[in-house]
Amino acid sequence: MHITAAVARGADAPFSIENLRLTGPGKGEVLVRIIASGICHTDLTAKQNFPPELPVVLGHEGAGIVEEVGPGVSGVHVNDHVLITFSSCGSCALCETGLPGYCEQWVTLNGGRFGEHSPLARDGQPIVGGFFGQSSFASHIVTGVRNLVVVDRDLDLAMTAAFGCGIQTGAGTITSVLRPEPDSSVVIFGVGGVGMAALMTARALGVGQLIAVDLSEARLELALQLGADVVIDGTADDVVAMIKAATGSGATHALDTTGSAAVVATAIDALAARGVLALVALGEPTMPIEVAKLIGQGKSLRGSIIGDVDPQSFIPQLVDWYRQGKFPMEKLVRTYPVESINEAVAAAHSGSVIKPVITFS
Ligand SMILES: [Zn+2]
Ligand SMILES: [Zn+2]
The missing domain is CATH 3.90.180.10 (Medium-chain alcohol dehydrogenases, catalytic domain)
Known part of the structure; x- marks a missing residue:
């Protein structure tokens, strides 16, 4: 045809x-x-x-x-x-x-x-x-x-x-990879489609504290509407300090949607001891990581594709959230x-x- x-x-x-x-x-x-x-x-x-x-x-x-x-x-x-x-x-x-x-x-x-x-x-x-x-x-x-x-x-x-793809990736990274609890703090670096989906999911699950970091004022404004408790301009030179101030000792969970080595380094610093950072964006193919920071504080990096979900069961869940007004x-x-x-x-x-x-x- x-x-x-x-x-x-x-x-x-x-x-x-x-x-x-x-x-x-x-x-x-x-x-x-x-x-x-x-x-x-x-x-x-x-x-x-x-x-x-x-x-x-x-x-x-x-x-x-x-x-x-x-x-x-x-x-x-x-x-x-x-x-x-x-x-x-x-x-x-x-x-x-x-x-x-x-x-x-x-x-x-x-x-x-x-x-x-x-x-x-x-x-x-x-x-x-x-x-x-x-x-x-x-x-x-x-x-x-x-x-x-x-x-x-x-x-x-x-x-x-x-x-x-994009919405499933962000949502699944919260539900199936990071799995935050109600008393967790989640910081999302980059609130495009994937990051916004992660934000909406964490809010739907009742996660205690949600922080969004982005370069766009308009996106940060929308992140607030979608449930972020704190938004941070990524161009600020004290992003880590602001996250620590908001969370006490750092975020328990973080998500990088940017693929930028500089952002990943910031995300590692912003984690609390034993915190986990999920990487979902292919950007810079190699990145220097300060291993001592991972070892000394028990932090983890976790790569993931499409949120580790099975679309046959997960997409219907997303549809339910959409119909309930959560997405x-x-x-x-x-x-x-x-x-x-x-x-x-x-x-x-x-x-x-x-x-x-x-x-x-
Ligand atoms: Zn895609
Ligand atoms: Zn197969």
């Missing part, structure tokens, strides 16, 4: 809206008409560094309506409304223990489908598809049944599209028709919009 997609043809070239050919669904696959797709920073990073070839259709926070199911698909039906998450094999040891984010086939299943393996082409030339099993910057995708979480038909798909996504999301994707990307780069979402009519 012929579809419309936003194609990345060069690291610095704008996305171009093109007509492509999509084949499938094959065995175990599902054809989904995309209603909305969030833009995640991983899409922008991938556009800059996509190995080994372009052009590619990115996008991995899709939401839409099932149009066709391929042979061997069960549990998903035509006209089901779905939120779309990453791919996993479902049969390796980590998938079987409910940790599909660490699937042994993660890279193969999420890194894109190339050449003749891609379902996408233009004028007979293959275009890389299947990014995170989705490539959701497109009017239609073929994806695996494990990528789909069926939701009620009245759910606003534009407001919830980002549950498949006011309308304060984070701004929608753009796909034709305006470059405007949406600029907003993501500048940070002026926390979660840009493109829509297809």
